[in-house]
Amino acid sequence: MDAMEAIFTRRSTRRMKPGLPPREMIERVIEAGRAAPSGSNSQATHMIVITDRKVLDELAAIVQTAFAAMEVGPDAYVSLRNSVSASKKGGYVFHYGAPVLIVTANRRGYGNAMADSACALENMMIAANALDLGSCWINQLHWLDENASVRGYLEKLGLKADETVTGGLILGYGYDGQPVRSELKRTGNPVTWIE
Ligand SMILES: Cc1cc2nc3c(=O)[nH]c(=O)nc-3n(C[C@H](O)[C@H](O)[C@H](O)COP(=O)(O)O)c2cc1C
Incomplete structure (x- = not known):
């Protein structure tokens, strides 16, 4: 392709x-993320790759608890409201x-933190597709960046105290073997042309 x-x-x-998926395929996707451009060539996007089922389950439970305790107004993003309302019902797996x-993270307070991370995430999504793997940007850990339980858990996994969670990505084979x-x-x- x-x-x-x-x-x-x-x-x-x-x-x-x-x-x-095989480890080499996951590594190839990560290398595509690491090959992304970055402002001033900062190369500061930190990728925390989690394949440990127990850790994934624990993280899902911590996220569900964090959202279940949250109150959001009607002005909140639709997807944030959905995460909160699903968590309050129970069984939410972000x-x-x-x-x-x-999980992607970058230097806290760095002006290009989000842009650099988004470049890495998009590269990984495109690489995943080229390798017949499915992927999807997952934003819940970014929203919960300031949540003490979520941060505490992520710091045990390698997130640094001076890093902010910028986003995330799930990766795997589509349920029928192919990505969507x-x-x-x-x-x-919209596009505006000035000719
Ligand atoms: C910044 C950003 C945050 C997103 N967050 C989530 C998310 O938390 N969960 C999810 O299921 N999809 C998430 N998505 C995926 C979007 O819902 C999806 O890209 C959009 O609906 C367009 O569909 P497509 O990716 O299939 O083209 C996110 C996408 C972006 C770019």
Whole structure:
């Protein structure tokens, strides 16, 4: 698959097989993330790669508890409101039970932290598609960056005290063996040409 096909057929895959893809494939995706551009070539995006089922389950439980204790107003993002209301009902698994979760972090207070991380995440999503793996950006740990339980747990996994969680990504084989690739019409993202 060439680069353009990998970009144009990438979609978010949320339902995945529980089995881990081969380690070399996961590493290839991570290397694609590390190859992303960064402001001033800072190369400060830290990727915490979690494949340990026990850790994934514990993290899901901590996230559910954090959201269940949260009150959000009608102005909050729809997806944040959904996470909170699903957590209050119980059984909320923010990473959909995927076999791999890659958490991205960057220097706290660094102006390009989010942009650099987004470049790495997008590279990983495109690389995953090219390797026939599904992926989806997962934002809950970013929203809970200041939550003491979530931070405490992530710091035990290697998040540094001066880092902020910028996002995350799940990775794995789609439940039917393939990533989601059906077309999603883009009617937003307006373009203005000055010719
Ligand atoms: C910044 C950002 C945050 C996102 N957060 C989540 C998330 O937490 N959970 C999720 O299931 N999808 C998340 N997504 C995926 C979007 O829902 C998805 O990209 C969008 O609906 C378009 O669909 P597509 O990725 O299949 O093209 C996120 C995407 C981006 C770019």
